[in-house]
Amino acid sequence: MSRAAYPPPRTIWDGINPIRMIGELSETRYWMYLLLLPSAMLITAVVLYPTVYGMQMSFREMRLNRPDLGTDWVLFKHYARMLADPIFWTSLRNTAVWVTSSIALEFLIGLIAALALNRNLPGTKLLAVLILLPYFLPNVVAGHMWALMLDPRMGVINDLLVKTGLLVGYKAWFADPATAMAAAIIVETWHSFPFFTLLIMAGLKGIPADLYKAADIDGAGALAQLRLITLPMLKTIIAAAVILRVIGLVNSPDLLLILTSGGPGRSTQVLSLYAFQMAYKDFNFGYAGALSVVMFVLLMLFAWAYIRLSKVNQD
Amino acid sequence: MTIRFDRRSMLKLGGGALAASALLPRTAFAQSTSINYWHTFTSQSEQAGLDSVMALFKAAHPDISVTPENIPNPEFMAKITAAVVSGSRPNVTMVSSERFRDLLAMGALVDMTDRVASWERRSDFDNSRFDSISLDGKVYGVPGFAFVDWMYYRKDWFDEAGIAVPTTWAELRDAAIKRSDPAKGRYGFGLRGGPGGQNIIINMMEAFGSPVLHADGSIGLDRDKAIAAVDFFAGLLVKDGAAPPSAANDGFRQIIEGFQTGQTAMIYHHTGSYQDIASKLKPGVEFGTMAIPAGPGARVARLAYAYNTITKEEGADAAWEWIKFWGEPDAAVAFLEKTGYFPASTVAAQDQRIIGNPMYAAAADTLAFGIPQPSFPGAAGWAESSVLPNFQRVLIGEATAEQAVDDMIAGLAEAIA
Structure with missing residues (x-):
C-alpha cells in the first residue's frame, strides 16, 4: 500500500x-x-x-599478565602455534573420544529409558521423575559427588565392586590414564542421558498409534517397528538433540575440570579445558581465543555435515 | 466503626508519619558501610576461623558490615579476572603470593603503600613479610596469616617401628619405604600429584639445587638437578611403591583423608590443616609434626602469606579497617586456634598460646629458614599447566623425568617470553 x-x-x-x-x-x-x-x-x-x-x-597478542607485550595484531601467530602444539592435537583427539563416546552412550540409554517410560506401565510417572533427576543437578555437584563415589579410599563404588568380587582391590579410576577418560564418560553419561530421554519421550507422544497397529497387522516385530517407524519418525528430534548435546559437550569443561583437571598427564585434556586453562591460568586470551575459534568452526562443520547426512531437511 | 481510606485521610497519615520520623533518634539512620571479602577458605576449620575473626571485627567495628564470599581455589583466577574485566570487583580480596604478579599486571590491586606506612601495627610485622606483595617500592597488601610448610607424620607408627623423624629427603624415602605395605593398603608418603601438587614439585627442584629463575629473570632451572628431583620425587611411587597408586590424582582432600584414615604415614602440607588432622588423630600421640627435610641442594620450605588486598577504591577506608584487623594479636590467635594457620605478625606469633604448644615447634623452626614462593608473571600458570601435568606423565609412566623436565623448561621459556 x-x-x-x-x-x-x-x-x-x-x-x-x-x-x-x-x-x-x-x-x-x-x-x-x-x-x-x-x-x-x-x-x-x-x-x-x-x-x-x-x-x-585470536588475531591479537593478549596476555593479561603481560601488559608490556601490548595488544597488537599478530595475524595468524596463534593459529601457527596451534599447529605445532602437541597439547592441542592431544586435546583434539581427546575431544573426539569424549564427545563421540558420551553422545553414543547418552543416546542409547536415553532411547531405552524413553521407550520404557512410554509404555505407561504402573509407576512410570514416578520413575520418569527419578530418571530425570541427574539432569537437574548442576555439573559441579554431580562432579564432586562422583569424585567421592569413585574415590579409591572411601568411594562406595570401589567398595561394592570389591565386595562383589569384581575388583581385587580399590581402584584409583581417575589416576590411571587407561580408566580416567572412561570413568569421566560414565559420569557424563549418567548426568546427561535424561536430556535424550526427555526429548525422545516428547517425540514418541507425537507418533500416531495407528502406525504401530498397522505394523502389527503386517507382522512387524518390536525391533522392526523401532527401526522402521520409531527412529525415522524421531529423526528430527534426534538430530536436534544430538547437535545440542555435541555443542554442550564440546564447550563445557566443568565436569572434567572437577574430576581430573585434564590429567593424569594430558589423558583427559579436551579443547574446552585447554582453552579455559589458557585463558584463566596462563591469561593468554589471544591463544585461548584461537582455540575457541577452532572449536566454533569444528562445531559449525559438524552441524552442517550432520544435518546433511541425517537428511533432516528433506522431510 | 468503618475506616475510610480516601485521598484526604491518606495525605494526613503520610504527613503525620513524616513528622514523626523527624523525632526518631538520629542513630537509627547511622550509615553502615558494607564491604565484600573474597576468600578461598574451604574446610570447616577455615570457615570456623573466619567466623571467629568476623565476630571479633563486628564487636570492634559495628558500623562496618563484611560479607564474605567463598571462591574455590581452582576457580579463583577465572572469577577475579572476570570481575576485573567487567568492573565488578570485590572490596577486599585474599591473594596468595604466587598470584600477586599476575593480579598486579592486570590492574586488580590498589596501591596501599601510604596506608601501610602509617599503620600503628606496622612495626609488628617484619619487613620480609611484605616482600611478596610489593613491587617497585609500592605495597599492595597486608599479610593476613602465614602458610608455613611442614609435614605430618604418624608418630605412633614411627615409635612402633623405632624410626627416627627424617631430617633429609633421603631419610624420608627410607622411612616411607619402611612404613609401606601395599598389600595392607598402607603407604609411607601421601604424594600429592593432583591439583595443588605443582608447588611441592617446584620446591623439590629447588631442594635439589635448581632454582626456577635467576635474579635477572632468566631461566634458572638446572636440567640435571631438576631431573634428579623429579626422578626422586616420582620415584616414591613408581620405583619404591611408597605412595598410594592414586597419587597422580590426589589433591588436598585426598592426601588429608589418606593420612586421617591411616592409609599414609607422612604428608607434606602447611600448618593450615593442623586442626583438620587433629580432629581425627590425637596430637603428639598418633601424629606429630616435623619441619620439611633438607634436599641435597638446600632445605626448602615455603613461608608464604595470604595477603588481604584492596581491589577497588570504593569503600577503601572500611576495607582497610577489615584488612588491618587481621593483624590484631587476638584476631590472629583466634584464627590460629580454629585452623592452625600461623599469624603473620611477629608479635602475635610470640603469644604464649603458640610458643607454649610443642606441636607448633616445627613451624617455629621453619620461620628461621622458610622462603617465599617464586613469584613472577605467569608463575602460577606455568606451575599448573606445565609442571603438574608433566610430573603426572612421569607418575603414570608416560614420560621419563628427562622428557618431563625438558617440557617444563620449554613451558617456562614460553611463560616468561
Missing part, C-alpha cells in the same frame, strides 16, 4: 503529528525493518558482538 492511502495533511498539525507520521510509516515497506530493529540490536549486542570480539582476540 502506498502513502496515497493516507489523505494529504489538511492543517500544519497534521504535518507534524507524530502519531499520523507513524501511521504513514506503517504503510511503507520500511515498517518491517523498523519492527525488526529492536531484535536486531539485541542480537547484535548479545550474540554478534561477543562472537566477533572473541574472534578478533
Whole structure:
C-alpha cells in the first residue's frame, strides 16, 4: 500500500503529528525493518558482538599478565602455534573420544529409558521423575559427588565392586590414564542421558498409534517397528538433540575440570579445558581465543555435515 | 466503626508519619558501610576461623558490615579476572603470593603503600613479610596469616617401628619405604600429584639445587638437578611403591583423608590443616609434626602469606579497617586456634598460646629458614599447566623425568617470553 492511502495533511498539525507520521510509516515497506530493529540490536549486542570480539582476540597478542607485550595484531601467530602444539592435537583427539563416546552412550540409554517410560506401565510417572533427576543437578555437584563415589579410599563404588568380587582391590579410576577418560564418560553419561530421554519421550507422544497397529497387522516385530517407524519418525528430534548435546559437550569443561583437571598427564585434556586453562591460568586470551575459534568452526562443520547426512531437511 | 481510606485521610497519615520520623533518634539512620571479602577458605576449620575473626571485627567495628564470599581455589583466577574485566570487583580480596604478579599486571590491586606506612601495627610485622606483595617500592597488601610448610607424620607408627623423624629427603624415602605395605593398603608418603601438587614439585627442584629463575629473570632451572628431583620425587611411587597408586590424582582432600584414615604415614602440607588432622588423630600421640627435610641442594620450605588486598577504591577506608584487623594479636590467635594457620605478625606469633604448644615447634623452626614462593608473571600458570601435568606423565609412566623436565623448561621459556 502506498502513502496515497493516507489523505494529504489538511492543517500544519497534521504535518507534524507524530502519531499520523507513524501511521504513514506503517504503510511503507520500511515498517518491517523498523519492527525488526529492536531484535536486531539485541542480537547484535548479545550474540554478534561477543562472537566477533572473541574472534578478533585470536588475531591479537593478549596476555593479561603481560601488559608490556601490548595488544597488537599478530595475524595468524596463534593459529601457527596451534599447529605445532602437541597439547592441542592431544586435546583434539581427546575431544573426539569424549564427545563421540558420551553422545553414543547418552543416546542409547536415553532411547531405552524413553521407550520404557512410554509404555505407561504402573509407576512410570514416578520413575520418569527419578530418571530425570541427574539432569537437574548442576555439573559441579554431580562432579564432586562422583569424585567421592569413585574415590579409591572411601568411594562406595570401589567398595561394592570389591565386595562383589569384581575388583581385587580399590581402584584409583581417575589416576590411571587407561580408566580416567572412561570413568569421566560414565559420569557424563549418567548426568546427561535424561536430556535424550526427555526429548525422545516428547517425540514418541507425537507418533500416531495407528502406525504401530498397522505394523502389527503386517507382522512387524518390536525391533522392526523401532527401526522402521520409531527412529525415522524421531529423526528430527534426534538430530536436534544430538547437535545440542555435541555443542554442550564440546564447550563445557566443568565436569572434567572437577574430576581430573585434564590429567593424569594430558589423558583427559579436551579443547574446552585447554582453552579455559589458557585463558584463566596462563591469561593468554589471544591463544585461548584461537582455540575457541577452532572449536566454533569444528562445531559449525559438524552441524552442517550432520544435518546433511541425517537428511533432516528433506522431510 | 468503618475506616475510610480516601485521598484526604491518606495525605494526613503520610504527613503525620513524616513528622514523626523527624523525632526518631538520629542513630537509627547511622550509615553502615558494607564491604565484600573474597576468600578461598574451604574446610570447616577455615570457615570456623573466619567466623571467629568476623565476630571479633563486628564487636570492634559495628558500623562496618563484611560479607564474605567463598571462591574455590581452582576457580579463583577465572572469577577475579572476570570481575576485573567487567568492573565488578570485590572490596577486599585474599591473594596468595604466587598470584600477586599476575593480579598486579592486570590492574586488580590498589596501591596501599601510604596506608601501610602509617599503620600503628606496622612495626609488628617484619619487613620480609611484605616482600611478596610489593613491587617497585609500592605495597599492595597486608599479610593476613602465614602458610608455613611442614609435614605430618604418624608418630605412633614411627615409635612402633623405632624410626627416627627424617631430617633429609633421603631419610624420608627410607622411612616411607619402611612404613609401606601395599598389600595392607598402607603407604609411607601421601604424594600429592593432583591439583595443588605443582608447588611441592617446584620446591623439590629447588631442594635439589635448581632454582626456577635467576635474579635477572632468566631461566634458572638446572636440567640435571631438576631431573634428579623429579626422578626422586616420582620415584616414591613408581620405583619404591611408597605412595598410594592414586597419587597422580590426589589433591588436598585426598592426601588429608589418606593420612586421617591411616592409609599414609607422612604428608607434606602447611600448618593450615593442623586442626583438620587433629580432629581425627590425637596430637603428639598418633601424629606429630616435623619441619620439611633438607634436599641435597638446600632445605626448602615455603613461608608464604595470604595477603588481604584492596581491589577497588570504593569503600577503601572500611576495607582497610577489615584488612588491618587481621593483624590484631587476638584476631590472629583466634584464627590460629580454629585452623592452625600461623599469624603473620611477629608479635602475635610470640603469644604464649603458640610458643607454649610443642606441636607448633616445627613451624617455629621453619620461620628461621622458610622462603617465599617464586613469584613472577605467569608463575602460577606455568606451575599448573606445565609442571603438574608433566610430573603426572612421569607418575603414570608416560614420560621419563628427562622428557618431563625438558617440557617444563620449554613451558617456562614460553611463560616468561
